Amino acid sequence: MGYIITGLFQAMQLLIHGDGETYSAIAATMIVSTYSMTASLLIGIPSGFFLGYQSFPGKRHVRTLVDTLMSLPTVLVGLLVYALLTYHGPMGHLGLLFTLEGIAIGQTILAIPVVTALTAATIEATDEKLRIALISLGAGRRQLLISTLWEARYGILAAAMNAYGRVLTEVGIAMMVGGNIKWHTRTITTAIALETRKGQFAMGIALGLILLVIAAIVNVALSFLRNRA
Amino acid sequence: MQPPIYQLQNIRKLHGRQLAVDIATLSIPAASITGLVGPNGSGKSSLLKLLAFVDSPSEGDIWFNGVKATRFSASVRFHVCLLPQEPYLLKRSVFDNIAYGLTLRGIRKSRCYQAVMDALSLVGLSGKEFAGRSWYQLSGGEAQRVALAARLALNPEVLILDEPTASVDAASAQQIKSCALNASRDRGVTLVIVSHDWQWLHEISNNVIQMFRGKVIPPYMENIVSGPWLQKSDASWEKPLADGQYLRVSEPPDAGAVAAIPPEAIFVSRTPPLLKPVEHAIQGIVTCMTLETSSGNIRITLKAAELSLSLFIAVDTAQAMNLFPGQRFYIVYPVSSVVWY
Numbered sequence: 143m144g145y146i147i148t149g150l151f152q153a154m155q156l157l158i159h160g161d162g163e164t165y166s167a168i169a170a171t172m173i174v175s176t177y178s179m180t181a182s183l184l185i186g187i188p189s190g191f192f193l194g195y196q197s198f199p200g201k202r203h204v205r206t207l208v209d210t211l212m213s214l215p216t217v218l219v220g221l222l223v224y225a226l227l228t229y230h231g232p233m234g235h236l237g238l239l240f241t242l243e244g245i246a247i248g249q250t251i252l253a254i255p256v257v258t259a260l261t262a263a264t265i266e267a268t269d270e271k272l273r274i275a276l277i278s279l280g281a282g283r284r285q286l287l288i289s290t291l292w293e294a295r296y297g298i299l300a301a302a303m304n305a306y307g308r309v310l311t312e313v314g315i316a317m318m319v320g321g322n323i324k325w326h327t328r329t330i331t332t333a334i335a336l337e338t339r340k341g342q343f344a345m346g347i348a349l350g351l352i353l354l355v356i357a358a359i360v361n362v363a364l365s366f367l368r369n370r371a
Numbered sequence: 372m373q374p375p376i377y378q379l380q381n382i383r384k385l386h387g388r389q390l391a392v393d394i395a396t397l398s399i400p401a402a403s404i405t406g407l408v409g410p411n412g413s414g415k416s417s418l419l420k421l422l423a424f425v426d427s428p429s430e431g432d433i434w435f436n437g438v439k440a441t442r443f444s445a446s447v448r449f450h451v452c453l454l455p456q457e458p459y460l461l462k463r464s465v466f467d468n469i470a471y472g473l474t475l476r477g478i479r480k481s482r483c484y485q486a487v488m489d490a491l492s493l494v495g496l497s498g499k500e501f502a503g504r505s506w507y508q509l510s511g512g513e514a515q516r517v518a519l520a521a522r523l524a525l526n527p528e529v530l531i532l533d534e535p536t537a538s539v540d541a542a543s544a545q546q547i548k549s550c551a552l553n554a555s556r557d558r559g560v561t562l563v564i565v566s567h568d569w570q571w572l573h574e575i576s577n578n579v580i581q582m583f584r585g586k587v588i589p590p591y592m593e594n595i596v597s598g599p600w601l602q603k604s605d606a607s608w609e610k611p612l613a614d615g616q617y618l619r620v621s622e623p624p625d626a627g628a629v630a631a632i633p634p635e636a637i638f639v640s641r642t643p644p645l646l647k648p649v650e651h652a653i654q655g656i657v658t659c660m661t662l663e664t665s666s667g668n669i670r671i672t673l674k675a676a677e678l679s680l681s682l683f684i685a686v687d688t689a690q691a692m693n694l695f696p697g698q699r700f701y702i703v704y705p706v707s708s709v710v711w712y
Contacts, residue, residue: 271459277425278453279472279521282443289471293462 145343152344153351164348166325167333174242174316174329175309178249182305186254187298190261191291205262211255216314223248223319240321245329248315253305260304264297265290303364310356374437376401376529376561377422382431384417384585391417392428393585399578401436401528402559404552406572409582410595415565416533418582422563423453423531436528449476452527456534458518460506465491468506469521476525490524491517493553495546512543519547523554529561530554536568570661577665583629583712594634594680595712596620598627612653612676619651620709629712636708637682639673639700641692652703655680657696660689669694673702 156164193205225231227239227247238244268290276289291298313331320327322336330349337346375398384392392414399405399422407415420426421433424440424447432439440447452472461468469490470483478486488498494516501509501517509517515535522530532551536544552575554560566572573579581588583595600608600623609617620630644652655675663670668683671694680702684694 269459271455271457272461274420274423274425274453274455275459275461275518277442278423278451280449280475280525282448282475285475289461 146347149343149347153346153348156345156348157351161345161348163324163328164333164345167328167330167349168352170242170327171310171329171331174245174249174320175306177243177246178253178309179302179306181246181250182253182257182309183302185250186257186301186305187261187291189254190258190298190301191265191287193258194262194265195290205259208255208259208262212259214252214255216252216312217318218314219248219251220315220318223251223315227319239319240323240327242320242327245316245320245327248319249309249312252312252315253309256305256308257301260301261294261298264294264301267297268294300364303360307357307360310360311353374401375399375434376436378434378437379421380432380434382421382428382433384414384421384426385429386417390585392421394418394431394587397580397587399561399563401561402555403577404555404562404564404575406576406579407563407565407582408569408572408579413582414585415582417585419453419531419533419563419565422529423451424448425453449525450528451531452522452525452529453531454515454519454522454533454535456537458515460509460514460517462506464502465504465506465509465517466502468517469524472521472525486524487520490520493523494520494550496520510540512539515539516543516546519550523550526558527560529563531563533565534567535564536566570659573661573663573670575664579665583631588631588712589633594632594637596630596632596678598623598625598629600626600628600630602626612678614676616653616676618653618678619706621706621711624711631710631712632680632704633708633710634680634682637680637702637704639671639682639684639692639694640703641698641700644701644703646703647705649705649707650703651706652701653678654699655702657694657698657700660694660696662686673700675702 193201193208223244224239226233227236227244228234229239238247272290272293273286276286281289311331313335316322316327316329316332317335320329320332322328322332330353334346334349337343377397377399379394379397382392382394382397383390407418409415417426421428424442424444427442434440435447435450438446461471466487469487470480473483473486474480487502491498491501496513496516501513506514519535530551535547535551539547548571551562551564555562564572564576596610596618598610600610600620602608607619608622609619611617623630640652646652653675655673655678657671658674658679659672661670663683666683667686669686669689670681670683671689672679672681
């Protein structure tokens with residue numbers, strides 16, 4: 143028990159004194175999660191809107207597939223992206239293996255089904271009366287889309303928050319595609335895994351605390367949005 | 372007579388394999404009040420959605436002001452408004468809800484203030500008190516009135532009301548009715564109304580459209596009788612009523628068919644009538660008398676057990692017969708007049 147308390151004490155010192163290695167991992171995490179969230183929202187929201195709003199043959203099967211992909215194992219995504227980005231892979235010439243951009247690609251694949259499925263569920267849950275009200279008040283096709291998204295904004299924000307939580311806490315993709323390179327592709331989660339294996343609990347606990355704070359912020363924001371909705 | 376604002380031709384609307392609307396031709400005059408009646412599931416709401424251009428027919432064409440129109444057509448987009456039975460208020464303030472349609476018409480939100488206040492005043496709500504409220508801070512009646520205000524603010528050519536007073540308090544119902552009628556009288560707005568308040572509907576409407584199983588039928592909707600029909604030993608057909616009487620009918624197409632007795636085939640008698648062999652009579656009580664403004668006749672509704680039958684008679688005749696609600700009469704009709712669906 144003593145080493146945990148000592149680790150906690152040292153963790154506070156690392157955070158307070160601005161330890162470079164700790165903050166490098168935090169920065170790497172923020173950068174890749176920003177990239178991956180931007181891409182997954184740009185792809186996932188329109189896809190989710192289409193999936194939730196339109197009727198087309200095979201929609202139920204697509205919906206089931208997207209729902210299943212929400213629980214994609216991160217190591218499987220890591221493996222696939224590694225295979226794509228490796229030197230001999232189809233995208234090897236881009237030189238993205240062991241880069242933050244490479245991790246972001248993997249995390250985007252992880253987050254897209256979450257954003258798509260939850261956006262589709264939100265749009266499906268919007269009332270048929272909303273569509274009638276908007277058209278009846280004079281909305282054209284573009285305004286219908288924008289206003290429907292706006293009316294479903296709390297649900298879509300909740301979808302984004304869920305995806306962010308998944309991206310932020312994953313370790314498989316960051317480890318396999320990023321390579322856990324110090325000062326470069328080491329993220330909070332890969333750093334915790336490494337430091338724990340080394341028996342260096344202080345940095346692991348410090349980074350764990352940061353993750354916990356971010357998760358708390360996400361959860362508080364989610365609760366707030368749910369209450370508003 | 373005003374030229375038709377709507378002309379429908381060969382309209383069919385399918386929900387899956389279910390035929391919801393099947394209308395060969397229908398015209399609705401401009402600046403008129405049209406009532407739409409029929410039992411639940413008869414296709415009234417589906418027809419309203421087609422008239423409001425929020426839904427498209429599976430087959431057929433709708434002309435609006437002489438121009439063939441579809442959903443999102445420029446000729447209808449800013450001209451027709453539908454107020455559903457349970458309106459959807461946008462997750463915004465009352466002000467923003469009413470201003471939404473105005474901003475779609477190119478009016479800046481900052482310039483909508485007076486129009487929003489006027490619209491709230493029309494529906495009997497104080498602008499100062501309600502404009503800043505959120506959508507969830509309204510009662511059912513207030514929400515319905517705000518939804519109506521949002522439509523009146525747009526000054527539409529056609530206002531379509533689907534059961535506008537079904538789920539609101541009495542004061543809101545009265546306000547909604549008078550607002551709709553004022554819009555028709557003062558601005559020449561064409562009203563198309565579905566309401567279970569038949570008395571009100573018959574009082575205000577220039578024409579009443581009766582619907583049954585998706586079709587527009589002649590006006591004897593209230594005289595519809597469902598099966599099952601029983602064949603007697605003498606080969607005649609009848610339906611036993613709860614009070615021991617029976618309704619005789621002509622031979623039905625099947626034992627579960629739906630019958631209608633045209634109002635013009637019915638007459639009433641205070642004393643036991645001398646029946647011809649082809650006639651039948653049941654006893655009923657007068658429950659309602661309404662003056663139809665369009666024809667000048669009085670609609671008499673009589674109740675016999677679970678049946679409700681209507682007929683029309685001239686005002687003079689009603690006076691001569693000293694008709695008033697509560698009296699018992701014999702309802703007489705020729706068995707051969709029964710129409711089958």
